[in-house]
Amino acid sequence: MDARTDQAAKDKVLELLKDARIAMMATRGEGGVMHARPMGTNHAEFDGELWFLTDLSSEKVAEIEADPEVLLTYADPAKQNYVSISGRGQVLRDRATIEAQWFEAARTWFPKGKDDPNLAVIKVDVQLAEYWDSPSSTLLYAYGYLKAVTTGERPKGGEHETVSFS
Numbered sequence: 595m596d597a598r599t600d601q602a603a604k605d606k607v608l609e610l611l612k613d614a615r616i617a618m619m620a621t622r623g624e625g626g627v628m629h630a631r632p633m634g635t636n637h638a639e640f641d642g643e644l645w646f647l648t649d650l651s652s653e654k655v656a657e658i659e660a661d662p663e664v665l666l667t668y669a670d671p672a673k674q675n676y677v678s679i680s681g682r683g684q685v686l687r688d689r690a691t692i693e694a695q696w697f698e699a700a701r702t703w704f705p706k707g708k709d710d711p712n713l714a715v716i717k718v719d720v721q722l723a724e725y726w727d728s729p730s731s732t733l734l735y736a737y738g739y740l741k742a743v744t745t746g747e748r749p750k751g752g753e754h755e756t757v758s759f760s
């Protein structure tokens with residue numbers, strides 16, 4: 595798999611992520627079983643790292659500390675945009691990082707606020723991203739269907755790239 599490393603490719607990943615608020619975060623649990631759950635992404639800035647608030651008692655904390663490999667997936671079916679991110683997770687407990695990543699809407703999940711002693715931050719260092727950016731208009735979809743029926747060939751599926759952040 596050839597991965598792009600240029601800034602334009604990295605910017606494209608950022609563009610696809612900027613409106614995606616929820617990721618499915620997969621970690622490796624007991625016995626090597628993959629376990630995924632929805633996580634709200636803090637997109638304050640993206641510089642090759644993604645940030646998530648978490649409760650220290652959650653399973654994912656122990657899973658990341660045992661095996662830091664993390665898979666994040668984002669989907670925007672309305673726009674036909676999809677992103678898969680492989681990275682290394684790290685659980686951070688220091689108050690300065692928690693303060694920097696806190697946003698008031700997170701109080702929904704953490705009613706005690708940023709001073710909650712069970713609050714931590716998961717930082718994911720992005721290593722590899724893969725994205726699919728497909729045409730989403732009804733007209734293009736109809737054209738693709740018509741092409742498949744009449745020619746037996748698939749239409750061009752849109753843009754697909756693998757991007758290395760390492």
